[in-house]
Amino acid sequence: MTRHRGRGMASINYPIGMNLGGDPSQALVHSNPSGKFTVALSSIDLGQGMKSVTRQICAETLGVPVEDVYVDTADSDTGPHCMGSFASRGTHRVGNAVMAAAREARGVMMEAAAEELEVNASDLETDGRGNIHVKGAPHRSISTKDVAIAAQFKQGKTISGRGIFLVPLSNVDPETGEMSPATCYAHACLVAEVDVDDETGEVAMVRMDSAYELGRALNPRLVEQQLVGGAWMGISHALYETPEPYYPDPVHGPRDFVEYLMPGPGDICPHDIAVLERPAPDGPFGAKGPGEMCANPVLPAVANAIFNAAGVRIDDLPITPEKVLRAIKAQGGARPQPRR
Amino acid sequence: MSKIPLQFRHNGRDVAIFVDGGTNLLVALRELIGDMTPKFGCGQGGCGTCSVLIDGELHLSCLTLAETVAGRSIETLDGMKQGPNLHPLQRAFADNFAAQCGYCTPGMLMAAKALLDRNPSPSREEVVEAISGNICRCTGYEPIVNAILAAAGGRASA
Known part of the structure; x- marks a missing residue:
């Protein structure tokens, strides 16, 4: 019985969003008489941080404090259309739509402020703290709250904006089959180290080191949170989770959490992450998206690490102890590969 | 009946x-x-x-x-928060981004409280053991372990 240490690497190129139907998302932004702004979306925040990041994008574009923006999500009855929260598209697609809507709302807000201050709107700027003033003359100022009140009750205007992000349709070339499925790509590289036990077939994660290039990180802590959690999902896909362990035979499928396995807190490993920021030209403030791609490199890196450790190439997920043992037996024992 | x-x-x-x-x-x-x-x-x-x-x-x-x-x-x-103030564990969970969807969070917090009530300065291994009966689908556990250690005044993470 021996435990064999192995190291594997994988790189990925991940498309942000998709091409189907132009992959549209819409956003509506309007001010309330209190001078606060509401962003209406149908997009869903299921803990990944959509509300936080669209709030930041809206506040930055409007030029108001982030506390003055409220994001109302996930109601497809009352919100504008969104394709959904998947394909790592939230920050990029929804963020772009919010940015467009906030830009239009900002235009109305500046016109309303210009009318109150009796100046040209192009001479005005926001200070990001809730005030609008004449460029170079901060004392000629009005608060966004007073502008909202004036627009609502005096000028008869709605400070509001509409935004949509739509990908230009990419047709398939009939000769080559070539098309452009996405407008920007995120990248990652991950090195995984594992121990393979040649008596039990068990694979234990030892450590991971990764670099993710995902455009500009609009909220670095949320990005880190996604990468840490996503890598755990990658481990789970690689080594544990399946509803059909003998696919396509449906027998012996798991019925509960005792049989549907996932790595617990004792099965994780140290993970050192480097985030590289290369702003995307068509992303909101250069953002791409850290969504699904944070799980993807883990699977091939773990499979490669198992090959490096025991010389068995397993191309069927998840890589269960049974598959590892059968493969080791078939080749007459573990054959550790040169360590690089 | x-x-x-x-x-x-x-x-x-x-x-x-x-x-x-x-x-x-x-x-x-x-x-x-x-x-x-x-x-x-x-x-x-x-x-x-x-x-x-x-x-x-x-x-x-x-x-x-x-x-x-x-x-x-x-x-x-x-009953965890103390009047208007969050319990140190709740504060540490927020500071360490230890919740995403939030569904496991009540159970994680109670498991953590049970640990810290009897062992105020646990090791990382003891924290892992204490929450090993709780499943989290989002965080990868590491932020939760870090939050509990931070609340215990042990190794601060972040």
Whole structure:
């Protein structure tokens, strides 16, 4: 019985969003008489941080404090259309739509402020703290709250904006089959180290080191949170989770959490992450998206690490102890590969 | 079937309810007391999100018969914050981004409280052991472990 240490690497190129139907998302932004702004979306925040990041994008574009923006999500009855929260598209697609809507709302807000201050709107700027003033003359100022009140009750205007992000349709070339499925790509590289036990077939994660290039990180802590959690999902896909362990035979499928396995807190490993920021030209403030791609490199890196450790190439997920043992037996024992 | 009268302490307050025989504590807390902080996850002790403290000890409320807690003291997440202030564990969970979707969080916090109440400065291994009966689908556990260590005044993360 021996435990064999192995190291594997994988790189990925991940498309942000998709091409189907132009992959549209819409956003509506309007001010309330209190001078606060509401962003209406149908997009869903299921803990990944959509509300936080669209709030930041809206506040930055409007030029108001982030506390003055409220994001109302996930109601497809009352919100504008969104394709959904998947394909790592939230920050990029929804963020772009919010940015467009906030830009239009900002235009109305500046016109309303210009009318109150009796100046040209192009001479005005926001200070990001809730005030609008004449460029170079901060004392000629009005608060966004007073502008909202004036627009609502005096000028008869709605400070509001509409935004949509739509990908230009990419047709398939009939000769080559070539098309452009996405407008920007995120990248990652991950090195995984594992121990393979040649008596039990068990694979234990030892450590991971990764670099993710995902455009500009609009909220670095949320990005880190996604990468840490996503890598755990990658481990789970690689080594544990399946509803059909003998696919396509449906027998012996798991019925509960005792049989549907996932790595617990004792099965994780140290993970050192480097985030590289290369702003995307068509992303909101250069953002791409850290969504699904944070799980993807883990699977091939773990499979490669198992090959490096025991010389068995397993191309069927998840890589269960049974598959590892059968493969080791078939080749007459573990054959550790040169360590690089 | 006749109802059974049942009295116990719920987050420091005496409560009295009538339960059907065989009712589990999770249902009693959620449907009869109105405390929605213990969550229903799997209903068979596999996920840990229904965790509560009974006389300071960690239990799965979905596997506990309500009638067995007569006269005992139940703590749930609903009683964790101290007046208007978050409990140090809740604050540490927020600071360390230890919740994403939030469904496992009540159980994680109760498991962490059970640990820190009996062992104020646990090692990382002891923290991992303490939450090993709780499943989290989002965070990868590391932020949760870091939050508990931070609340214990141990190794601060971040």
